[in-house]
Amino acid sequence: MTETAARPHRAYFAATGSRYFPVLVGLFVGVMLISNVTASRPAVFFGSWLTFDVGPLHVNGLPTDGAFFLFPLAYVLGDVISEVYGFRAMRRVxxxxxAILLVASASLWLADHLPMSDPVTEAQTHELQTAFHTVSGVIPQILLAGLAGYLVGEFLNSYVLVRMKERSGEHRLWARLLxxxxxGEAADTIVFCAIAAPALGFTTFSSFASYTVVGFVWKVLVEVVVMPVTYAVCGWLKRKEPTYGPTELSATNR
Structure with a gap:
């Protein structure tokens, strides 16, 4: 009996020394960096007409933040990295x-606290400095929420995907992705919203619950919609990576 027949569900992974891995890392970090900044902008969709009650929950529009259109891509990229390169590689990513999010936040904070111009003699420059503070000033509560949600969500997302792959091998990618x-998104959304909601103005139970549920449902829907693209990218990388093959050690422990 061949090794393939004896272990039909063996998980395959690739080494990270190729030219493709750094590109994925750059895209992932870039998406996280941009999302961490845009998340400080609260938004409410359909607030003028979408109003209803579900038991004790009062819905008045769909509350979200400025990262809603880009942030789900981070989980798609995390799925691709985990599926092709394994959990150890994703841990490093x-x-x-x-680390980069911390450096970016520290840089914004430092820039925001540099000496300002005189508001009387240099009114235009002072106005620009004030605008920078309004847009880019670090809000500690949102920073903490973003970092905590990021760590919990991405680790769980990668770990669950790779553990499922170790059980099913190359089969049922759709189940691993979903x-x-x-x-991962449930953990990320709950952690982030629980910390950031008051700073974004979602202070009632109804607004907090809506913010959390809308965020979670939206992120999962994006994953489902782009799943054919995720399939295609994973398949392409697996064919292009010369080291993609069986590994002797568990991808979650090596």
Whole structure:
């Protein structure tokens, strides 16, 4: 009996020394960096007409933040990296992203606290400095929420995907993508919203619940919609990576 027949569900992964891996890392970190800045902008869709009650929950529009259109891409990229390169590789990517987010936040904070011009003699320059503070000033509560949600969500997303792959091998990619996204996005959304909601103005139970549910449902829907693209990218990378093949060690422990 051949090794393939004896272990039909063996998980395959690639080494990270190729030219494709740095591109994925750059895209992932870039998406996280941009999303961390735009998340400080609260938004409410359909607030003028979408009003209804579900038990004790009062819905008045769909509350979200400025990262809603880009942030789900981070989980798509995380899925691709985890599926092709394994959990160990994704752990390094998450750690790198965390470090860069901290550097970016520290840089914005430092720039925001530099000496300002005189508001009387240099009114235009002072106005620009005030605008910078309004747009880019670091809000500690949102920074903490973003970092905490990022760490919890991305680790769970990658871990669940790779563990499922170790059980099913190359089969049922759709189940891994959907299952890991549900777990990771749920943790990320709950952690982030629980910390950031008051700073964004979602101070009632109804607004907090709507903000959390809308964020989670939206992110999962994006994953489902782009799943054919995720399939195509994973398949292309697996064919292009010369080292993609069986590994002797568990991808979650090596």
């Amino acid at each position: 998450i750690a790198l992203g965390f 299952g890991s996204t549900v777990v």
